[in-house]
Amino acid sequence: EAAVTQSPRSKVAVTGGKVTLSCHQTNNHDYMYWYRQDTGHGLRLIHYSYVADSTEKGDIPDGYKASRPSQENFSLILELASLSQTAVYFCASRRQGSNSDYTFGSGTRLLVI
Amino acid sequence: GEQVEQRPPHLSVREGDSAIIICTYTDSATAYFSWYKQEAGAGLQLLMSVLSNVDRKEEQGLTVLLNKKDKRLSLNLTAAHPGDSAVYFCAVGGSALGRLHFGAGTQLIVIP
Numbered sequence: 001e002a003a004v005t006q007s008p009r010s011k012v013a014v015t016g017g018k019v020t021l022s023c024h025q026t027n028n029h030d031y032m033y034w035y036r037q038d039t040g041h042g043l044r045l046i047h048y049s050y051v052a053d054s055t056e057k058g059d060i061p062d063g064y065k066a067s068r069p070s071q072e073n074f075s076l077i078l079e080l081a082s083l084s085q086t087a088v089y090f091c092a093s094r095r096q097g098s099n100s101d102y103t104f105g106s107g108t109r110l111l112v113i
Numbered sequence: 114g115e116q117v118e119q120r121p122p123h124l125s126v127r128e129g130d131s132a133i134i135i136c137t138y139t140d141s142a143t144a145y146f147s148w149y150k151q152e153a154g155a156g157l158q159l160l161m162s163v164l165s166n167v168d169r170k171e172e173q174g175l176t177v178l179l180n181k182k183d184k185r186l187s188l189n190l191t192a193a194h195p196g197d198s199a200v201y202f203c204a205v206g207g208s209a210l211g212r213l214h215f216g217a218g219t220q221l222i223v224i225p
Contacts, residue, residue: 004156035215042117042202042215043157058212059114090156100145100206100213104156 003027006091006105013112019078021108023091031094032074033102034058034066036087043090049074081112115140119203119216127224132190134219136203139184143207146179148188151200151218160188160201193223 004025013019025032031050035043045058047066055066063085065077078085088109092102116139126132144165149157161177163170170177176189186203200220204213 033212040122040217042119042217044215045212048212092157100147100162100204101159102147102149102157102204102213104149104158106154106156 004091004093004103004105006089006108008108009106010109011111013078013081013110015081015083015112017081019081019085019110019112021076021078021089021091021110023074023076023105024072025074025091025093025103026072027093027095027103028071029093029095029103030071031096032068033092033094034064034074034076035090035092036060037090037107038087046076046089083112086110086112115143115205115207115214117203117205117214117216119219121219122217123220123222125222125224126193128194129192132193132197132221132223134188134201134203134221136186136205136216137184138186138205138214140205140207141181141184143184143205145206145213146177146186147204147213148175148177149202149204149215151202153199157202190221193221195223195225197221198223 007022033048034046049055049068067075091105119136147162148160178187200218203216206213
């Protein structure tokens with residue numbers, strides 16, 4: 001079964017610290033995405049990638065970096081975590097040719113204090 | 114850029130009644146339309162997707178209507194049951210890179 005696995009499931013980080021959120025997919029999908037979800041808002045795109053070793057900026061990339069070292073793995077990096085980055089983060093993957101059919105991970109709940 | 118508005122933000126219906134959620138979008142080039150369901154503490158699950166050449170699609174008690182003239186997408190849950198209680202998101206996109214723009218979500222509660 002196609003799967004997207006995120007780790008950790010939840011994390012508490014200190015302001016100014018570095019945070020790395022990991023995503024692993026076994027779908028053999030080319031495209032991967034990082035979204036954040038805030039209460040009362042839809043999902044907003046942070047970074048995405050359509051091939052290994054390449055990442056693209058989404059709509060809200062400031063304060064985030066992304067890394068796609070292989071087709072299966074896509075990481076989101078917060079170099080200097082801030083209070084405003086408290087949110088739930090979702091990773092998703094999609095196969096080429098299936099433009100609206102995403103497979104989502106279960107999310108990472110990040111609290112920055 | 115694409116703007117997606119979803120309403121209502123909260124919806125309560127009795128078991129067996131219909132629940133209708135509506136999204137409007139702004140970009141006439143939008144070509145891909147989806148509905149996702151998010152249960153508590155979980156990720157989003159794809160319910161149904163349609164292409165722009167489809168006006169109506171029905172599957173397992175769900176009906177998606179697409180009105181491209183009015184740039185409106187709707188999801189109708191016929192005969193809702195308590196297991197349908199969740200947050201529902203519309204998502205639309207138009208580029209080959211598959212970037213989707215999501216609505217803000219509708220919290221649906223189905224009362225037994």
